[in-house]
Amino acid sequence: MKIGSNKLSEFYNYYERELSTLYDYDELYSIFELVCQKFLNYSKADVRKFYNDKINQSELINIYNTGVELKKGVPIQYILKEAFFYDSNFLVTPDVLIPRPETEELVDLIIKSKINPSSILDIGTGSGCIPITLKKHIPNSKVFGLDISDKTIEIAKFNTIKNEVEVEFIKQDILIPFSFSLPSFNLIVSNPPYVLHSESKQMTPRVLEHEPHLALFVEDNDPIIFYKRIIDLCYKYLEEKGWLFFELNPIHAIDVKNYAIDSKIFNFTEILNDMSGKQRFLKAQKK
16 A cells, blocks of 8 residues: 555545545545544645645654554544534544444433423443434533443543533343433433344444444334333333433334333434434333
């Protein structure tokens, strides 16, 4: 893999030459902008402005090595160890999922709903992007994040420091009885594992080989197991008139809604579409 000179334009040509089979043009250029932002402190405008300028040796090595890792299929967020979500940056490692645009939509729904809950529980918190973002935009709320993994909680705690907010994290497998007491909450939110193992054939190697399967996949024989458990938890842990928000697998959105209705604890249950028109979110209010 040769580069003609140490001009920035030559490095983009190198990325285009080596990575065009893995990424389309727009995605590849966006990745290049992220790399330039990380190692050169360039804005998007700067990338174009200094496109034919030379870069120094240390920056050259970083940009080159990032290209090598990208060619192996490693997601750019894991290489740079950060992901932008909603309006903030988060540390991400292969121990946590890379935050998705659909999850940004979920958070946006809650923020723009003007519910202004005094207490929030996020179940399956991952990097902490959901509870941390909600805390930043609903600062008077008491916010908790729950996850099964020690490593995940460690990353989420780091992200609270990085984003200068207070969120309390709890380690717990929600599929087994809680060994501690929790308060009740005005709002419970979750983006639980919802990708069927049978759907994995449709996923890119970048996801399958690098992102944590524990946070992605659910068994085909009980695809809404996490949703059912969280709805059941609402009997005890969601306050009267409190709200439940889910990110959904569109394939099973109606099944989740029907389970929520059959629980008879909600007076309002609605499925909302994402920006692609897919049935992606559930919003429900307890009686």
